[in-house]
Amino acid sequence: MLTCRQVSHLVSEEQDRRLGWLERWRLRVHLKVCEGCRHFQANVDFMRKAVRHHPLLRDQDKDE
């Protein structure tokens, strides 16, 4: 089984490249049993969403 350290890498890389089927499968197996890594994945997902809502980017289309 993958370690938490390996999983943290895959969770991050999932944001930037398409994982192979074996990687996806091993990731899913680990996440099923590891709450900490599930939180990590949710936190990382949220951070991407957060950056897209950055006040600076929201102000970009304001033309005063």
Add this chain to the structure above:
Amino acid sequence: MNTANDAQTNVAQHRDYLYRYALLHLRDASRADDVVQETLLAAVESPERFSGRSSLRTWLTGILKHKIIDVFRKQAREQTVDNPGGSESDEEFADLHFNKQDTDHWHSFPTSWGNPERSLEDKRFWEAFDQCSQQMPGQVARVFYMRELMGLETEQICQELSITPTNCWVMLYRARMNLRQCLEIRWFAGAR
């Protein structure tokens, strides 16, 4: 009639916004000033290039992004000599977050952030966010800003900074690990 003077006034109205945008990316007031200056100059010298299809500010920000990437490229070149990327090796970085003796378990397990979307409307959250992102090492921050704030694909970033995709993923990984830990400590541990 749209004289050159009008164009100049319109463009200057966005200086403050452009400056904030540049400062967030470059983290250096005088460098931010420089790229804004260059951007305004480039815009005023060719006002006919503004087609009006997007807002003036969006158009200016587009020019500014290119100027910022130019600076990033230069910084990346200068940095590779004495400091290839982040400061620690992969093992050293891993030791900060994982316990080798305990089959690479987290030193401190990531926690649930509850309903984090609520934070997006909180000004103090963004202060914490900006402070946390300022703490990232130079190359890590550059890659992260290009990927997440500018929305570039990994391939484009590799090309601009002359780094390999693997190196790019490592930088993004470190950025997310740092930012996540910092936000957890500075914001979510207290605000929940």
